[in-house]
Amino acid sequence: MHRFFEQLSSRIAAPFVGDRSRNSKLWSCRCGQSLFFRNSQCLACSAMLGYAPQLGVLSSLQPGPMTATWVLDSQPEAGAFRRCANLDAPAACNWLLPAHLTDSLCVACRLNRTIPDLSMAENPERWRKVEIAKRRLVAQLLDLGLPVISKSEDEQAGLAFDFIGVDLEGRAPMTGHANGLITLDIKEADDAHREKVRAQMHEPYRTLLGHFRHEVGHYYWDRLIAHGAWLEPFRSLFGDERYSYAEALDRHYQKGAPAGWEQSHVSAYATMHPWEDWAETWAHYLHMMDALDTALGFGMSARDVDLDYQPFPLGSLYDPQHPSGPAFLAFVNAWIELAGMLNELSRSMGQPDFYPFSLPPAVIAKLHFIHLVVQQEGGRADEALSLG
Numbered sequence: 001m002h003r004f005f006e007q008l009s010s011r012i013a014a015p016f017v018g019d020r021s022r023n024s025k026l027w028s029c030r031c032g033q034s035l036f037f038r039n040s041q042c043l044a045c046s047a048m049l050g051y052a053p054q055l056g057v058l059s060s061l062q063p064g065p066m067t068a069t070w071v072l073d074s075q076p077e078a079g080a081f082r083r084c085a086n087l088d089a090p091a092a093c094n095w096l097l098p099a100h101l102t103d104s105l106c107v108a109c110r111l112n113r114t115i116p117d118l119s120m121a122e123n124p125e126r127w128r129k130v131e132i133a134k135r136r137l138v139a140q141l142l143d144l145g146l147p148v149i150s151k152s153e154d155e156q157a158g159l160a161f162d163f164i165g166v167d168l169e170g171r172a173p174m175t176g177h178a179n180g181l182i183t184l185d186i187k188e189a190d191d192a193h194r195e196k197v198r199a200q201m202h203e204p205y206r207t208l209l210g211h212f213r214h215e216v217g218h219y220y221w222d223r224l225i226a227h228g229a230w231l232e233p234f235r236s237l238f239g240d241e242r243y244s245y246a247e248a249l250d251r252h253y254q255k256g257a258p259a260g261w262e263q264s265h266v267s268a269y270a271t272m273h274p275w276e277d278w279a280e281t282w283a284h285y286l287h288m289m290d291a292l293d294t295a296l297g298f299g300m301s302a303r304d305v306d307l308d309y310q311p312f313p314l315g316s317l318y319d320p321q322h323p324s325g326p327a328f329l330a331f332v333n334a335w336i337e338l339a340g341m342l343n344e345l346s347r348s349m350g351q352p353d354f355y356p357f358s359l360p361p362a363v364i365a366k367l368h369f370i371h372l373v374v375q376q377e378g379g380r381a382d383e384a385l386s387l388g
Contacts, residue, residue, distance in 0.1 A: 012144045026297045030060045030073045037139070038132060040087065040094035046071075050083055050096040051135075053107050057142050058094075069099045084109055090124035091115075091131040108138040110150045114162040116186045123165075126189035130163055132210035137216060140290055145378025148222065151180060159219055175211060177218040184211060200270070202223060204356035210283060217282030220273065225278075237369055238281075238320065239274035244345055248273040264362040281366045284357070285374075288367075291355075295338055316361040318368040324382055328371055332364055 025037040032377035033044035036057050040049050047060040050070060059074040061081075069080040080099035084106040087093055095106035103110065111134070141148050151158035162183045164173050173185045187193045188208060198206035225234050235241070249272065257268035265271050270280035311333040314320040322328075342354040359367075375381035 019119070025294050027074070028060045034156060035060075037136065038094065040092065049094060050081060051094050051139070052078065052081060052096045053139060053142050056139070060255070064099065066099065080192035086131075089245075090118065090127045092128055093131060093135070095135065107142070107150075107280065108135050109159050111138070111148075111159055112163070113160040113181065114164055115166065116163050120165070120382055122190070123186060126165065126186050129189040130184065130186070130208060133212055134161065136209055136287075136290070137212040140286060141216070143380065144289075144374055145380035146374065147223065149378075156180075157223065159216070177214070177215040179184070180214045180222070182212070182219070184208075202354075204267075210287075213286045214279045216278035220282065221275065221278050224373055230373055235274070237362070237366060238277045241274040242343070243273065245273055245275065262358060263360050266357060266359065266363045266366075276305060278370075281363065282370055284359075285364075285367050285370045287355075288331075292331065292335050292338055311341060312336075312361065314366050316364040318365040319372065322368075322372065324372075325368075327382060328368055332359075332367065 027035040029035050029042040029045060029047055029049070031045040031047065033042050035049060037051070037058060039058065041047070042049060042060060048070065049058060050061050050072070051058045052072060052075075055072075055078060057074055058071065059072040060078075061070040062073060064071045064080040066080065069082055071080060072078055081096035082099050082101075082104075084093040084097065085104040086106075086109045088165045093106060093109055095108055097103060097106045107132075113267060116127050116130075118124055118127070133355075138148055147157075149158045151160040154244065158180055160181050163186050164179060164183065166172050167188050172187070173183055174184050175188060176183055188197075188211060194206055194208075225231055234247065245334070251350065252269075252272040257265075257271040261268060261271045265277060265280070266284050267280050270277040273374060312323055312329060314329060316332075317325050317329060319325065336359065339355040343356075346354045371381055
């Protein structure tokens, strides 16, 4: 028996060193009211709020030196900002951009290539839900130090999103990724439709944020793996991506996942092809990082929690000798314990498990590999769990 979250917090914090404040998705207004990532106005004092993505800060705002500019209460030295032009659109974007920029859209909204047809009654609300999920994704990518560049800035290496519905012939779009373009069937924002597809596809988990984290994993495979030093290590761990994707797709939908897949992959879909294994594992890495960081940001604590769980040893990692190995292992073991408790909370409400997945040692090695790739590229993966 032990003080679960007090010890959990200290176990996670101890190995990580950094001087950045954690992006915990919980801040305070100038009046003292708690603020949350989605908020654009304080519910207590009605102060205007804005999220400064490059700073990872949601703050109450004061009028700036010029018309329609604002200054952060929390960091007035950061200069003047403008609010995203999509603030009053159905997207309801609460993000800020530096006042000196000529753009009217924030870094997240600039990634949109196609938005839904807003003349359709259902689409404004669908777009709002989609943007909430996308902003969460983009904030995390920036916090990890990963490049987030719009295709409008760099057509070859940039990222873009198409949120679309059926075409003129009534065909639904295919959610997926191709050359930096992430396409989402806008009906995925409808809970009933998404749950129907989830059941049909025998998926334990299907959300808008999950879609985005998976598809952006394909984008970063192209950026970080395909033409660099990580390619051969990737093939050794995930498999050879040169195997025909079309053949792999046919095999998967005809025969399903191979027996015993749970010992080597994070999901049945991950068994289809090395690209999908990478994208599924990448998505879980982002899930784990964000959920655990948020739990710590809220100061969650519990007492007398006893979980029947054996922590993973160092030998489970991709590189057990890596200097940051113990730190990453502390993170993974803390996640397993947190997910176990949250699953029980979900069950107590008659809901599906919060995290309906099992992580075998082979997946821990893949997660560590992804962590090392992200750390090398962005330099902030270790810091992301630092208590500052």
